[in-house]
Amino acid sequence: MKNIWGVEIELNKSILDYIHIESDREKAKRNFDRALAGESFTLVEQYGEEHLEREYFKDTYYPLIDNDDNILGLAVTVEDVTLSHSNKEKVSQVIKQLEEQVDKRTLELERINTDLQEENYKRIESQKELNLVKAQIEKALANEMELNKLKTKFISMVSHEFRTPLTIIQSATFLLEKSYERSDEEKFYKNLDKISKSIDTMTDLMENVLNIGKLEHGEIKASKKVFDIRNEVKNLVESNKIYNKIVKIDLPAENVFVDSDKVLCTQIVNNLLSNAIKYSGEKPKIKLKMIADGYNCIISVKDNGIGIAKENISNLTEAFKREDKISSLVQGTGLGLSIIKHNLDLLGGEMNIESELEEGTKVTITIPR
Numbered sequence: 001m002k003n004i005w006g007v008e009i010e011l012n013k014s015i016l017d018y019i020h021i022e023s024d025r026e027k028a029k030r031n032f033d034r035a036l037a038g039e040s041f042t043l044v045e046q047y048g049e050e051h052l053e054r055e056y057f058k059d060t061y062y063p064l065i066d067n068d069d070n071i072l073g074l075a076v077t078v079e080d081v082t083l084s085h086s087n088k089e090k091v092s093q094v095i096k097q098l099e100e101q102v103d104k105r106t107l108e109l110e111r112i113n114t115d116l117q118e119e120n121y122k123r124i125e126s127q128k129e130l131n132l133v134k135a136q137i138e139k140a141l142a143n144e145m146e147l148n149k150l151k152t153k154f155i156s157m158v159s160h161e162f163r164t165p166l167t168i169i170q171s172a173t174f175l176l177e178k179s180y181e182r183s184d185e186e187k188f189y190k191n192l193d194k195i196s197k198s199i200d201t202m203t204d205l206m207e208n209v210l211n212i213g214k215l216e217h218g219e220i221k222a223s224k225k226v227f228d229i230r231n232e233v234k235n236l237v238e239s240n241k242i243y244n245k246i247v248k249i250d251l252p253a254e255n256v257f258v259d260s261d262k263v264l265c266t267q268i269v270n271n272l273l274s275n276a277i278k279y280s281g282e283k284p285k286i287k288l289k290m291i292a293d294g295y296n297c298i299i300s301v302k303d304n305g306i307g308i309a310k311e312n313i314s315n316l317t318e319a320f321k322r323e324d325k326i327s328s329l330v331q332g333t334g335l336g337l338s339i340i341k342h343n344l345d346l347l348g349g350e351m352n353i354e355s356e357l358e359e360g361t362k363v364t365i366t367i368p369r
């Protein structure tokens with residue numbers, strides 16, 4: 001008790017008088033009252049003067065009862081449950097050390113975490129760069145392969161396309177000589193005509209190749225003049241021996257004047273008709289229709305031919321691209337649609353291809369007036 005209150009407690013004095021802290025005194029009084037009412041209980045409580053050892057005590061209160069169940073008083077056992085002072089210091093030292101260690105480790109962990117995050121970020125960045133480079137290399141490789149394929153196609157196409165007229169020229173030259181020797185004028189002129197036509201074919205082909213080269217390098221410019229496109233198309237069909245037999249034309253009743261490039265327009269319509277005939281087989285039914293409003297002249301060429309697979313339509317406007325399945329069957333350089341596209345770009349026009357396999361194809365072009 002001396003440790004707690006700082007005084008010896010005399011016999012027959014109330015302990016409450018020694019408790020100077022008001023709240024402690026009230027707490028003790030409450031506990032005494034409970035014991036005096038007959039209750040036994042144990043509490044862990046804090047008591048004592050601030051300057052002494054105000055510590056934790058395990059206090060057990062119980063009433064003193066005689067044989068007739070009368071409560072005579074109460075007894076309290078007090079057990080100091082606070083660690084001894086030195087122990088406490090050690091513990092707090094250990095705790096302090098532990099706390100310091102925890103702080104240190106936390107800091108270390110935070111640093112490691114930051115390093116890891118940085119490393120991770122760098123890794124993601126370099127992975128991104130790697131992916132980018134990979135994509136670029138793959139694209140370059142694909143381009144290179146595509147270019148190689150086109151080169152091979154181009155070479156085989158040119159040699160193929162030149163072989164036929166060259167063979168004709170060769171045999172016609174031989175026959176020309178013979179007919180000259182025999183003074184057979186008719187055969188002579190027939191063979192001369194064959195030679196001249198074959199040369200035309202080769203010249204056309206070379207011109208197409210040169211033309212596409214110039215178009216792709218932007219060397220050709222549209223030179224616009226006002227002309228009657230209706231008349232131009234009419235003449236193109238009627239003056240061509242093949243076209244005038246096969247192509248049905250549906251033109252506006254009146255002239256259609258456009259401010260455009262006549263050469264480019266004629267090339268466009270010519271290539272459309274050539275395709276429609278080439279890819280229409282035995283009984284071609286080809287219809288050319290022209291309509292016009294104040295802003296545009298719209299020309300469509302419809303055939304009943306082999307058609308184009310939907311997925312290939314957009315690719316065929318690239319130079320030298322042809323449908324694989326027909327490339328060995330029908331002669332062609334794969335330049336027509338590409339020339340049309342380039343010409344339309346120069347004129348500010350548009351092209352739309354609709355096609356159904358085995359049914360036919362309809363190509364519609366719009367030329368601004």
Ligand SMILES: Nc1ncnc2c1ncn2[C@@H]1O[C@H](COP(=O)(O)OP(=O)(O)OP(=O)(O)O)[C@@H](O)[C@H]1O
Pocket residue numbers: 208271274275276278279303305306307308316321322323324326331332333334335336337338360361
């Ligand atoms: N009307 C059509 N019907 C079916 N396929 C077509 C038609 N027009 C074009 N094609 C397909 O598109 C390809 C490309 O046509 P494009 O006119 O560019 O070349 P080409 O006709 O093969 O050769 P070129 O016109 O240079 O002589 C053709 O090879 C063909 O496969």
Ligand SMILES: [Mg+2]
Pocket residue numbers: 271274275332335336337
């Ligand atoms: Mg063509």
